[in-house]
Amino acid sequence: MKKHASILAIGACLCAALACVVLVGCGNNQPASGTDDAAKTTEPATTASGDYTLVTDGKLIVASDLDFPPLDSFENGKAQGFDVELSEAIASKMGLECEYLPPMNFDAIIPLIQQGGKADIGNSAFSITDERKKEIDFTDAYLDSNLGIAVKKDGGISGDEAAIIEALSADGVIVAVQAGTTGQDWAEENLPKDNVRPFDSVTNCITGVSTGKFDAFVADLPVIGYQCTQFTDCEVCLEIPTGEQYGIVVSKDNPGLTSAINDALAELEEDGTMAALKEKWFGITE
């Protein structure tokens, strides 16, 4: 009798859990679409390029990993970097207040924007790729970039691309990458899978290279270059020309916001703000 009762209890619990799951699933969708409609009907179009919805009225909420200096970083409790100042400039062009969410994992940003309700845009040095375009929309490109590989100085890894790929393909070599980045993509395409280890943070990767735990770190060149000035025992052993471009991530349900940001980007390009930002953070003069 006792046993039957416990089986029944377990069954009841499972049913309840499943019911919760289904309810939560629906619940997530309904308010989102509800607010969408409400926003569309009540909020007048703020720009000529059409209307868009925001999580909070009057605020452009940005998601970023803030762990990608000099593009994004989190210093003294404040978001800093090229991307951050760009987001602020875009927000001010759109007459909005820019607000950054606390730092999050890079590979969590696209799912977050996709699901909506937490942030309006993702601006975290996202390279525009066709694969990512399936999940979200990109704004126009705002910066060109390439990949780079950092290794420990005098670690015996050098030469041209083919030689370095061969050295990094040897058994037992560990190549650190940030999870979900184009650096990980490159490593998995060019190196044996067992050698590639994805991590959450850039600091984790570069510290590992510096201490000899990992043999190399593949990431965007501006970041690799910057990290090698901080970890002076590391160096950039290879610059990989990929010609990738950074864009800002916007939900596919919010095309109005994408075009509004594109307008703002064009204005920033025109009035010289973009050139000033590039000079400030990368010393690039065009």
Next chain:
Amino acid sequence: MGHTDRRRQRGLLVTLCAVVCAFVMLAPSTAWGLTTSKATARPNEEGGSSVIGGLPTRLTWEGTVDDGEEVTAVTLRLPEGGSFDGASTKVTVLQGLTRSELATEVAPEGPQLKVTFVDPATQGLLLRLEVEGMKFPAKGGDVVVEGTYVNQDGEKPLAASKPIATIANTPLQSLLASLDANPVVKAWNSSQFLGMFFKPQLLVTAFATLVPGWFLCLVIVLVAYPIAILLGLVFALMKISRHRVLRAIAIVYINILRGTPLFLQIYIMFFGLPMMNINIDNNVLGVIVIAINASAYLAEIFRAGIESIPPGQYEAAASLGMGHMMTMLNIILPQTVRRVMPTVTSDFITSYKDTSLLSSVGVMELMMFAKNLTSVSGNMTPYVAAAIFYLIVTLPLIKVVTTVEKRMAKSERGGGARPKVKAKDVAAAEAEQDDIALGGVVDAQ
């Protein structure tokens, strides 16, 4: 003799060099006008590292325009069975690391992909074609990408790329394809929550690929735990020792390890030790960190267990003429073991789960595999699969703890199992034990 030989060799070398130089000088007429530098494909095996034919993947082809050439079109060709149909192509033109904007037209057609440059690509430019959604021949094997290019002198063949290793479809991938096509699975995945956390395709992939990580977790905790038990016992005895110094050491050790997050201890060990030039294998280091961390908790559990034995036992042992050591080994510790068993099992469960933190420093355990799969798929399902792997071990252990605790509670109340119970059938025994337990409670009251 040796000298003349060497001279002859030197002479040969010189002529060889001369011949090679002559070829290089003549090169412009014979060399490729567009040099294929690279062709690679992204692995498209779910959770694996192979490139599978017949399934969409991405081909990256790179070529450099040679001196004095102007390339107006590039055509890539796959072997029979390969297809560019429905693929989207990103053309990137680079001068060094700087992008050059060149207008292009892309026309995929069956096994051919033609990229036309509106303005010709000039010397020194790197042409990079990323073709997303193309398919290699379904039969697998080494695939060589060939093709032609058009320069100012007309159409010429491209140098063949290095072979790209591809494989035919695996049973697992066929199963995934059938799941993809299944309408029930489609309906299931259309729910945002179910699709994000319980996607059937990814559950299958994860179960097939997470096993090595799961084994490593088990190995780490099974090796670490006996060490932790020994260390824990030593520190427990030190903490109740009469020597002040031993007590102090034990207190510092236990408090620091119990008072700081394991995550921090892992970071310090993994990144700190190499800085002091101590290099230990990652997996071994994982065992050490887990063992040391668990030993601090176990020391406290053992100390509490030892102190819970009534002082009367020591007095009785002393009255029989037993020394301190003998009392400990023969009287106190055996009773302690019985008392701490459930708590130690709980702590074992904790340690087993704690191995997940090792993923943050690159130990290829369960969470690392799950993370790998998640970062590739952008889906949380691999974590759910990992959770199931943890539960396979923890649920039976939790059951053991509960059972043992119940039995002990009964025996503490004086209603423990008696020899005669064994002879009877289980149901009767249970009923009787309940009665006895009740009786015990009544007695106690």
